[in-house]
Amino acid sequence: MSRSIRADGEATRGRILEVAGEFLASKGLADTTSKEIAERAGVNMASINYHFGSRGGLYKAVLAEAHRRLIDRDDLDRLFASNLPAHRKLHGLIGFLVDGGAGAARWPIMVLGRELLSPSPHLASLQQEEIFPKLRIILPVLHEISTIPADDPVLWRCLPCVVAPCIMTVLLSRAKPGLDQVSGPMSRDDLIDHLCRYAIGGLEAIGRAHGNET
CATH class of the missing domain: 1.10.357 (Tetracycline Repressor; domain 2)
Incomplete structure (x- = not known):
């Protein structure tokens, strides 16, 4: 995999994390959908599954990123x-x-x-x-x-x-x-x-x- 492709993938992953964090902070886990995260981040649902495996995997990654930023x-x-x-x-x-x-x-x-x-x-x-x-x-x-x-x-x-x-x-x-x-x-x-x-x-x-x- 080329360096530019890896960089694009990391940027997409980071954008999804950031958008998901904003939604989860304002609405909570129960009221946040993968669809609205994907739309705001400008990606499709498959991209979320590719980077995080599932909605639960995305939430787990958001929690870890939040703690690292703290x-x-x-x-x-x-x-x-x-x-x-x-x-x-x-x-x-x-x-x-x-x-x-x-x-x-x-x-x-x-x-x-x-x-x-x-x-x-x-x-x-x-x-x-x-x-x-x-x-x-x-x-x-x-x-x-x-x-x-x-x-x-x-x-x-x-x-x-x-x-x-x-x-x-x-x-x-x-x-x-x-x-x-x-x-x-x-x-x-x-x-x-x-x-x-x-x-x-x-x-x-x-x-x-x-x-x-x-």
Whole structure:
């Protein structure tokens, strides 16, 4: 297969993903049809089946792409393999989440939000292929800050407590009227600093409480 044909195929696949993400974010899985995705993307139904196998395969690919745009595995690997202290790595992680959620395309975070609120059979695949591998990269840094053992279930419960406030703050900031109308405007760097202090304070408090209980 020539390079130009491969490039055309990748462009078509990317266009289908983008259109599908927009429809799924606005209408949800149950109310989105392959036909309307194909029409908007300027392809036929056979093209969707060629690139994704089925409607379910397309949705699975959209979920994975949405999660990668929110937080990319390669970015995590580079950050957490660095010699930065734990609190700076956490700061970098929160920066990824804020930037990923505030990207020009709104559909990734909306699609993920819909899936978490109304899980489909594809959530298990997303967890195994995208979510859990990334959480395992993050876990040692939370251990270092909290001093809770890495294999302790308490530390796993800390993960959503770090991630969820970042995503919710970004979502509320993008709403109309936005959060900034109540809290006042905040720059990207100030927001990341704020969320990082919040996360570190919580991790240290849970660590102290856990130490007193054991």
